[in-house]
Amino acid sequence: MSTEDQFGLEITELRLGLPGGGGGGGERKVKKRVFLDILGGGDEVDLCGNGGGKNRNMEVAVGWPPVCSYRKRTIIKMYVKVSMDGAPFLRKIDINGFKGYSDFVMALEKLFGLGDECEYIPIYEDNNGDWMLVGFVPWEMFTETCKRLRMKKKVLDGGLQTKNLMRKNEN
Amino acid sequence: MDLNQKRTRTVDRVDSVDPDLVSPESTPMCPFPDEVLEPVLSLINSHKDRSSVSLVCKDWYNAERWSRRHVFIGNCYSVSPEIVVGRFPKIRSVTLKGKPRFSDFNLVPEDWGADVYPWLSVLAKAYPFLEELRLKRMAVSDESLEFLAMNFPEFKALSLLSCDGFSTDGLKAIATHCRNLAELDIQENGIDDLGGDWLSCFPETLTTLQVLNFASLNSEVSFSDLEKLVTRCKSLRVLKVNRTINLDQLQKLLLRAPQLTELGTGTFTQDLVTRPVADLEATFGSCKNLLTISGLWDTNSLYLPVIYPACASLTFLNLSCAALRSFELAMLLIHCKSLRRLWVLDTVGDMGLEAVGSWCPLLEELRVFPADPFEQENVAGVTESGFVAVSRGCPKLHYVLYFCHQMTNAAVATVVQNCPGFTHFRLCIMNLGQPDYVTNEPMDEAFGAVVRTCPNLQRLAVSGLLTDLTFEYIGKYAKNLEILSVAFAGSSDLGLKYVLGGCPRLRKLEIRDCPFGNAALLSGLTKYESMRSLWMSACNLTMNGCRVLAKEMPRLNVEVMKDEDSEDSQAHKVYIYRTVAGPRRDAPPFVLTL
Numbered sequence: 001m002s003t004e005d006q007f008g009l010e011i012t013e014l015r016l017g018l019p020g021g022g023g024g025g026g027e028r029k030v031k032k033r034v035f036l037d038i039l040g041g042g043d044e045v046d047l048c049g050n051g052g053g054k055n056r057n058m059e060v061a062v063g064w065p066p067v068c069s070y071r072k073r074t075i076i077k078m079y080v081k082v083s084m085d086g087a088p089f090l091r092k093i094d095i096n097g098f099k100g101y102s103d104f105v106m107a108l109e110k111l112f113g114l115g116d117e118c119e120y121i122p123i124y125e126d127n128n129g130d131w132m133l134v135g136f137v138p139w140e141m142f143t144e145t146c147k148r149l150r151m152k153k154k155v156l157d158g159g160l161q162t163k164n165l166m167r168k169n170e171n
Numbered sequence: 172m173d174l175n176q177k178r179t180r181t182v183d184r185v186d187s188v189d190p191d192l193v194s195p196e197s198t199p200m201c202p203f204p205d206e207v208l209e210p211v212l213s214l215i216n217s218h219k220d221r222s223s224v225s226l227v228c229k230d231w232y233n234a235e236r237w238s239r240r241h242v243f244i245g246n247c248y249s250v251s252p253e254i255v256v257g258r259f260p261k262i263r264s265v266t267l268k269g270k271p272r273f274s275d276f277n278l279v280p281e282d283w284g285a286d287v288y289p290w291l292s293v294l295a296k297a298y299p300f301l302e303e304l305r306l307k308r309m310a311v312s313d314e315s316l317e318f319l320a321m322n323f324p325e326f327k328a329l330s331l332l333s334c335d336g337f338s339t340d341g342l343k344a345i346a347t348h349c350r351n352l353a354e355l356d357i358q359e360n361g362i363d364d365l366g367g368d369w370l371s372c373f374p375e376t377l378t379t380l381q382v383l384n385f386a387s388l389n390s391e392v393s394f395s396d397l398e399k400l401v402t403r404c405k406s407l408r409v410l411k412v413n414r415t416i417n418l419d420q421l422q423k424l425l426l427r428a429p430q431l432t433e434l435g436t437g438t439f440t441q442d443l444v445t446r447p448v449a450d451l452e453a454t455f456g457s458c459k460n461l462l463t464i465s466g467l468w469d470t471n472s473l474y475l476p477v478i479y480p481a482c483a484s485l486t487f488l489n490l491s492c493a494a495l496r497s498f499e500l501a502m503l504l505i506h507c508k509s510l511r512r513l514w515v516l517d518t519v520g521d522m523g524l525e526a527v528g529s530w531c532p533l534l535e536e537l538r539v540f541p542a543d544p545f546e547q548e549n550v551a552g553v554t555e556s557g558f559v560a561v562s563r564g565c566p567k568l569h570y571v572l573y574f575c576h577q578m579t580n581a582a583v584a585t586v587v588q589n590c591p592g593f594t595h596f597r598l599c600i601m602n603l604g605q606p607d608y609v610t611n612e613p614m615d616e617a618f619g620a621v622v623r624t625c626p627n628l629q630r631l632a633v634s635g636l637l638t639d640l641t642f643e644y645i646g647k648y649a650k651n652l653e654i655l656s657v658a659f660a661g662s663s664d665l666g667l668k669y670v671l672g673g674c675p676r677l678r679k680l681e682i683r684d685c686p687f688g689n690a691a692l693l694s695g696l697t698k699y700e701s702m703r704s705l706w707m708s709a710c711n712l713t714m715n716g717c718r719v720l721a722k723e724m725p726r727l728n729v730e731v732m733k734d735e736d737s738e739d740s741q742a743h744k745v746y747i748y749r750t751v752a753g754p755r756r757d758a759p760p761f762v763l764t765l
Contacts, residue, residue, distance in 0.1 A: 061603065061659075061684065062276075062277060062278065063273065063276030063277045063278050063683075064276070064601075064603065064658065064659075065541065065544045065574060065599055065601040066275070066276050066599060066656075066658070067276075067540070067541065067544045067574075068275040068276065068333070068359065069275070069277070069359075069361065070333075070359035070360075070387060071491075071540060071544075072544070127472070127496075127498040127499075143551070144496055144497060144498070144520065144522070145496075145498065147471075147472055
């Protein structure tokens with residue numbers, strides 16, 4: 001009954017468009033439109049995602065993946081504490097929410113209201129208790145091993161070329 | 172126990188008991204006198220064994236029904252409460268399951284049914300001394316809980332799993348009126364949490380509590396009342412608190428109850444350190460009987476190590492609320508050499524699973540849940556390599572639930588080679604219709620390998636891009652399969668036909684979004700009476716097809732749930748189950764019994 005069109009999954013494909021049409025013709029009315037089902041949070045998910053680099057099938061459906069409501073309510077983000085030299089307060093940032101160092105550092109700077117040519121460099125404590133320069137290891141390894149962050153005031157004659165390091169380790 | 176006296180009582184009852192069945196003498200076919208038979212049968216607890224016993228002969232049927240204390244009803248609509256109490260006069264414990272499993276994923280509309288109240292009113296008359304009630308996926312109102320609390324003076328144990336319709340007010344009634352309560356186990360329910368004062372309703376005289384699980388409730392309870400409760404209940408062995416209980420409070424509770432065998436912690440971190448971590452560690456060390464730890468919300472590298480002293484004897488570690496990373500899990504597992512069951516979030520990654528393979532040689536069950544199931548970009552999670560790593564190090568693994576974004580046929584084949592003893596294999600590749608990401612082929616061969624290699628397979632959940640070939644394999648090889656879950660799979664009616672034509676032990680089949688139509692449905696006509704239930708939603712079934720089935724098989728309830736969006740001739744959601752109770756009398760307007 002279903003036509004062999006991309007594995008026959010066109011029925012479940014969610015397309016952006018005005019309700020009632022405009023999402024591409026030929027949709028059978030029989031199949032219900034399926035909608036993204038998200039509980040809690042309020043974040044918009046990029047439904048027809050073009051980013052991420054991976055060519056995944058970005059289809060969504062009610063009740064999929066089969067995670068029960070209780071589990072959906074306890075969805076966990078990975079928040080890591082960030083301190084800044086001189087600031088009396090700490091912040092938290094979700095290190096899982098970024099694709100790479102450039103996004104991440106931009107968000108860090110925004111978090112503390114720092115400009116482009118800022119006086120702080122981000123360092124982090126890893127799982128071995130060592131303090132490392134952010135950007136020193138590949139991004140994936142960083143998200144895996146970072147325990148907490150610190151915005152350290154730059155030493156004037158240090159000249160550590162952190163931005164180059166980060167670019168090199170961008171993934 | 173004078174059995175002759177009992178027989179007389181039976182004859183006096185005006186219900187469905189055949190006087191011919193009443194015979195105090197043993198027949199030549201059954202040489203055991205009742206005085207021997209009933210005490211022997213009272214030692215049999217497995218309901219499957221008891222079913223077998225009841226089929227031997229009339230005397231054994233009677234002996235079984237009189238000696239049975241616990242009844243398990245897998246589908247509350249398969250039988251009526253009147254039939255149950257008519258057959259079993261001396262029940263003290265009832266387990267009831269209601270809604271189809273897909274209701275957990277919002278596929279069953281509200282007010283579908285499975286209300287426990289009609290059961291309670293019948294049970295109250297027949298079993299006034301009922302002690303235990305275990306409900307799963309039932310609709311439970313506060314009125315029902317109040318009724319329960321007021322009408323069963325010997326009531327001891329209440330377990331509610333995935334139920335909905337009640338609030339903490341209902342719990343108040345239970346806490347207030349159940350004077351002999353030993354167990355209150357509230358898990359994963361759709362509960363209206365109006366506050367934590369239900370806990371303070373336990374009277375000061377209540378000292379019998381053995382199990383208290385309120386981990387899934389959100390509101391804060393009175394800590395001092397909780398502490399007093401824990402102190403006076405010397406037999407408390409299972410305590411699972413909710414996230415509002417902090418580490419200091421947990422420490423106090425553990426000092427009061429070092430005898431605990433199962434512990435669910437509250438939040439496992441603190442911003443303001445009021446007590447050195449070493450103290451907490453020592454407290455965990457003093458809990459010599461701990462077998463299970465769960466909870467551990469918000470934990471991190473600083474606080475997780477406090478549980479290390481308790482880890483050596485742990486058999487079950489539930490980390491599904493703790494976003495651990497690989498190194499944190501690895502450090503923990505080094506201490507957990509007795510572990511049999513492990514639940515984790517996929518934040519631990521493949522490296523974390525390698526640690527599982529390295530440190531947990533006795534592992535039998537692994538569940539990996541997705542920390543962020545709806546995030547499709549930038550997700551790490553676990554892959555096929557973590558799965559293989561666990562199988563290499565854990566040859567006794569027989570239960571797996573694995574959520575991932577990518578998998579290969581080769582990896583699954585390797586996993587089952589390493590662990591041929593699988594009884595439960597539930598693989599969820601979260602991206603719909605995802606093929607083997609290396610070869611780009613369907614995942615048919617993966618599940619083919621599973622059913623061919625694992626002769627003891629009882630439960631299977633499939634995912635990824637699958638053609639009819641997967642189902643051909645399942646039908647042909649999965650001789651012991653009892654539960655099968657299928658979503659977004661198959662190419663034609665053949666798929667379902669293969670399964671229905673094979674799998675002699677199939678009991679529960681749940682299917683969604685597959686291209687299976689009427690011909691496939693009707694090919695299983697003779698099979699459905701040997702199954703508990705069949706669920707099919709968003710497939711290609713029509714009302715006519717379902718009507719044919721209903722007509723041919725009068726002892727099945729064929730229920731169609733009508734949906735506003737779908738056309739009238741389509742049967743969008745179909746739930747079919749065997750029953751001796753006839754069509755439901757409580758069906759809501761959107762459920763049509765054909």
